[in-house]
Amino acid sequence: MTSAPGDGRARHGDVSFARHFARLFSCAPQFLGDPVDVPGGGHVAIARYVHNGIASVVTLGLERVSLPGGARIELLCEVVETQKAAAEVTVRIALQRVMGALGDAARGPFQPGDVWINDVPFLAGTRIQAIVGVDAQWSGRDQNVHDENGAVVGWVNEVVMLTRNEGKRVAVDGIVPLIEAAAAAPAARFDVLRDDMVEPPAPVPREPCLVTLDALERGVRWMQRDADGRYLAISLTESAEYLADPENFTAIALAEIVVGVPSLRGFAARAQPGEYAMLEGDVWSFGALSDSGAPAAGTRPNPASPHAAPRERSRRDPEESV
Structure with a gap:
């Protein structure tokens, strides 16, 4: 009426x-x-x-x-x-x-x-x-x-x-x-009779992630997938000496980290070798690691590398990686 x-x-x-x-x-x-x-x-x-x-x-x-x-x-x-x-x-x-x-x-x-x-x-x-x-x-x-x-x-x-x-x-x-x-x-x-406008979410790979004990306590603020496809997560507060000690690292399932940091799920599911995610304030930035910044195989990353490494850096809406 x-x-x-x-x-x-x-x-x-x-x-x-x-x-x-x-x-x-x-x-x-x-x-x-x-x-x-x-x-x-x-x-x-x-x-x-x-x-x-x-x-x-x-x-x-x-x-x-x-x-x-x-x-x-x-x-x-x-x-x-x-x-x-x-x-x-x-x-x-x-x-x-x-x-x-x-x-x-x-x-x-x-x-x-x-x-x-x-x-x-x-x-x-x-x-x-x-x-x-x-x-x-x-x-x-x-x-x-x-x-x-x-x-x-x-x-x-x-x-x-x-x-x-x-x-x-x-x-x-x-x-x-x-x-x-x-x-x-x-x-x-x-149109409510439409097919899906987007594909379902990509699954998080069943891969281990090397993470610092400090990041487990303070929170992950940096994640990368190196040139060999391996995942690494740190808090960005670790010293060079801390990162040089293998005892300060542990390997846990990538999916377990994502549960604790849901905003990283999109990156974890779609990251290509040589890409990184960094939390600045409450916004994640994404980009590619430079040759000088990417840790060499079998070595621990230098804490300065995340800051020196980024190139082709882009900023996305935080929701994009929920």
Whole structure:
């Protein structure tokens, strides 16, 4: 049913959010079913905007619900118009997740790259089994919501339906591979009947990794795969004398290190001989080892080598190696 002036359900959404959606989609909303009761006595409406062959399903009223950090959001999910029911189902599931009423998920927004994977497909006749939060990179739209004076009052928390393989890939490698795949096939991202847009995550090789005892205690801040394909992990705080003593090293499974440092999983799974990963602050940098920096076979690395070695250095979004 299309809302009309005076329709009480329209009051469930903040005026700024309702105006934002009206400007964005240039059409009136259709309200879907009864509002959803939420803790604290509030009500959240589910509405649909149909425009240019796309169905955009949103919440209206969620921004009034108290969330961690004071976040003020409304949910959004988009599909092709003929699959509009799928977006409604997804928004209702996402709403449960945001309210902390879905399994062990914490209460709060779907942050970019935050993925939820169900045990089985939740849309009959499809392979859709997961939901992920995306940022403006996904749609190219500003997700901030402004009031009449231009002040930011909240943001649109867009969620996207994923297949199981897509969900697993995002959980491991972050949202960037999915965004790149969607850019190459724009229509696929709105189609719940699609095949996988990305390959499943690469497995971590069943290889040992030589790691310093200091890194096990302080944390790994450098990992490399040398020219012979061997893995090495250090903390970057070790002295030359420390690294020269074989007693300060132990070999453990690469997969075990990744469990302790999940942000290294992508690198561990895909690193080629002669590549490194280095943690600077809270951002991982990746690059190739120079001939002078790569440790020779049978020797321990010089602690200065990681800093002297990098060339062709690149910086990626931290999510890319989750």
